[in-house]
Amino acid sequence: MDFTMTDEQKALRSAARELAARHAPERGEGDVPVGPHDHDPKTWTAMAEMGALGLPFAEDVGGFGASPVEVSIVAAELGSAGVQTAYADALVAASLLVSSGSQSGLVEAVTDGSALVLPALTEPQRAWSQTFSSMTASQVGDKWVLSGTKEPVLCVGSATHLVVPAQTNDGLAVFLVETPVVSGARVALVETPATLLLDPSRTPAALAGAVNLGIVTLAGEALGAMDAALSMTVEYLKTRKQFGVPLMKFQTLTQRAADMYVSLELARSTVLFAAMQLADHPDDAAIASRTKVVVGRTGRHIGQEAIQLHGGIGMTAEYSVGHLTARLTAIERTFGDPRQHLAILAGSVRDHAMVDVLS
């Protein structure tokens, strides 16, 4: 095992860093957008141009033959600059398109940025589940139609296609829907024509692999956001003065910064390992869940402490720390929250004596 980046990976990181700096949100006096961002076509085009959108897929299916490791490197740079995109979601959708083996044209359009395909996975007032969908699929002649509601689907207003898991008579299958009609973040389908991408026999493994890719992408983004939140906090403790001294004179604060650093480094190891592991075993659910638990808790710890150690300024929309914490709060609850992933892991503690990372 080796965690050091290759020269190629370092080059990718600098390219992503430049891109992120160019597209970072501008903040200052006056009102700024808060909460989840809308889709920004300029950032997306730039990401397509640098090849980010096809990174983890093989070249013969329209990708660039890299892996989740490269994805997490790009995502970390976006996260650290506070650039919010539909990157993780788009990779989940693209992974399902690739698995279907029948959509090479669309995969190309996805990687060059001309199509935005998003997965519709979440349902209103329902806990996250990757194995359940109340969307139903039925066959009319040789055509499929879907009925049901997915919400919220972020950035869906800009999507050209949706990838939708739906229940057939034979189990969960995955479908493609073109130019969906939406209101806000809701997708309400009524006998909407759809193309079958994955039949029930292939759906569970394909969905697991796709969501795992989404999880590690967000974990990478979270790593970047946590890095940025910690370094802003450290800088602030050095410069902000109260009682005639910089805040770093108060050991209670510097010790907490040290705890943030410890959490962050453990999360970093976990994310890098998960990316390497998923490159080899895309459907390893246990590593994805462990990553969700570690990164979710760390994001919470670092996000909350970053605001607290800043005091009032950390609460403002003019300043980035609060935005980073908001994003970490959302990431923690995307593709399942730590509690749900812990429940999944708890169900299988009997299956192994210990967790082996060196195999």
Added chain:
Amino acid sequence: MERRLSEEDAAFRQQMRDFFTKTFPQDIRDRWHAGGEVGPDDIRASQRILNEAGLAVPHWPTEYGGKDWTTLQRHIYLHEMQTASVPPPLAFNANMVGPVIAAFGSKELKDRFLPATANLDIWWCQGFSEPDAGSDLASLRTTATRDGDEWVVNGQKTWTTLGQHADWIFALVRTNPDAPKKQLGISFLLIDMSTPGVTVRPIQLIDGGHEVNEVFFDNVRVPAAQLVGEVDQGWSYAKFLLGNERVGVAPVGSIKRKLADAKTFAATVRSGDGTLLDDPLLSARIAELECEVMALELTAIRVAGGSTEGKPDPASSILKLRGSELQQDVLELVVDIAGPSGLQWNRYDGTDLESWTRRAAPTYLNFRKASIYGGSNEVQRQVISSGILGLRG
């Protein structure tokens, strides 16, 4: 020790409960309960209804509307008001400037301001913090210089909550820059916000809301009679204001209301074949919070009994510290319950999402403030370690 409420207190509790849940207007309670940014009209209306019923300022001196209740009765009153989602009296009026004027103001100031303050005919905001004077409040730099019968105020306040609605601001100003200690040269001044030279600039918070402001003073002329108590004694009045309260420091009733709501919410979120309330890890978390909130409530009741004699009370730090933490924990739980439905914050037509899911994350983020304002939790720990434990390193 006696576990049961006396007959008198039980009757008092019923009387409060009846008023807050039966007499008080339901529509105002519903809007307050739903959360989000509440309009100033509801806050004003609520306080006037409470004041008319003699329930706006029960802890003030009786001649200005106080009730002479025991601290247990005061706890019961707050608990019933908060669990019924009745907007409480504006803290700046009822808990901050009112008690200071009542304790240290001249008869003339009391008569002029207290009735209007109790009835929210004057909306007060708190002008203490400055950009460079947060935890280190005593280093504040806004100055007031005497010119004939007036004070001339120059400088800047910040984080002024709801300053955009305020008619008046009570401000700490430096009246003696040459005092031997920085705490000694500060005075407590009442300033009409419509005086020429006062400007207010909104600050946007991370949830998108505008509840705080910067307030600038440019040669603002204030009649000398609007200085509370004695010149250069403002610091002791400010300490009285910030630390003398044991009762109501922890919003126990609000926390319990929210935790009960969280259970209702969880029961509406489907998970597998049941709801999130059936999820053993989630319900365990709820049970854990119920234990912690119970311990907080009992502590609030237990320490409320002690006398404070108008001095800052370290016990109130326990309540502030734990109260803010538990408030934040419960709001975080609601974000967990909202789950994927809480990932979007916008209001739009044609949605199957319930509005509490949209508000969950912004509200959680907004309440990170609770461990920062009113003396941060680090400052509270300092008060406990030095004031109670005698650890003065």
